Amino acid sequence: MIRKAKLSDIKYIYKLILHFSKTGEVIPRSLSELYEHVRDFFVYQDKDLVVAACALQICWEDLAEIRSLVVSEEYQNKGIGLALVKACLQEAKELEIPRVFVLTRVPVFFEKVGFVRTNKSELPYKVWSDCVRCPKFPDCDEVPMIKEIF
Template sequence: MKVRKALVPDIKSIHKLINEFAKKGEMLPRSLNELYENIRDFLVFEEDNEIKGVCALHILWEDLAEIRSLAVKRESQKKGIGTILVKKCLNEAKKLGVKRVFVLTYVPEFFKRAGFKELDKSKLPQKIWGDCIRCPKFPECDEVALIYEFRE
């Protein structure tokens, strides 16, 4: 098993995994085009030549990034894969010099265990006017915003 940067041949598997959760309203859907354009944001957790999990770190501003599209195959959940992917994204953010990383989620307790704190969504204008405005749930979003701030 290993965590690695996503490769072009991974995109169709990533697309399928993310959109399985999106169909159930558990995350935003991602188009193939969007995934190809943002491939450098994505990490995959691979085991036995199969992608079991995916997560992206998307830079929004000089001091702000988002962890998005965290998805782990249902049969592979509760094995620490999501935690590993989030930690890898946080490590990458720190190396890049990002000071704050946020997430919008339906499972806030998972991210709180990783050190994230709740945040009012109105404090994230880049996200709101970038992605959220395109969401079918906007402006009635029921996701919880959380933020991780690196200590200097």
Template sequence: MIRKALIADAKAIHKLLMKYAKDGLMLPRSLAEIYENIRDIYVFEDQGQVVGTVSLNICWEDLAEVRSLAVAEEYSGRGIGRKLVEACLDEAHSFGLRRVFALTYQLEFFTRLGFHEIEKSELPHKIWSDCLKCAKFPDCDEIAVSIEL
């Protein structure tokens, strides 16, 4: 079941994200960041356990980012990631946003959802504030993808 995250989900979200961050597959998020942004986060819950998460970060009047998409490894391949991203796209559409982007290592996953690869230089400089925290900056090897709504 997909739902908006609750305060009680924050530690489970943090644990899930940190697994992927330790593997270098996403930026780490502090527990404080999760609490501060809890309204932007969706979770996929199975039998009372958070097994997937994603957030929609609104960047500007017509632009949002899908970020921190993670699904527990044992739930991989069940369409949970797709459902989480679709929830973000639905919300972005309801806000009247025209474009959603993501930075990813999973190009094929996002292209199956209708995203297309773009140059990172097409994105506003404002989005790079998180990149400054990354050990890979400025030699980022993530791929930028975007979808028009």
């Protein structure tokens, strides 16, 4: 079941992000940052356990980012990640945000829902503020992609 995250989900989201940040798949996030952004997150819950999460963070009046997409290994390849991304895109549409971007190492996944590759220079400089926390900085291997909602 996909739903908006609650404060009680943060410890699970934190563990998922911590796990995948160790493999370099996502940027680490502190607990305080997750609590501050709890309203950005959707989660996938199986019984009483949160096994996947994804956030839609608003950057500006016309731009948002999909970030921190994490799916527990045993739940991967079941469409959960895709469903979470679609939930974020639906929320962007409801909020009337015309463009959503993602920085990813798996562009094929995001192409499935209409994202197209773009140049980093097309994104505002503020977008790159998280990059300094990435273990791969400054040798970024992420692909910037964007989707026009309207």
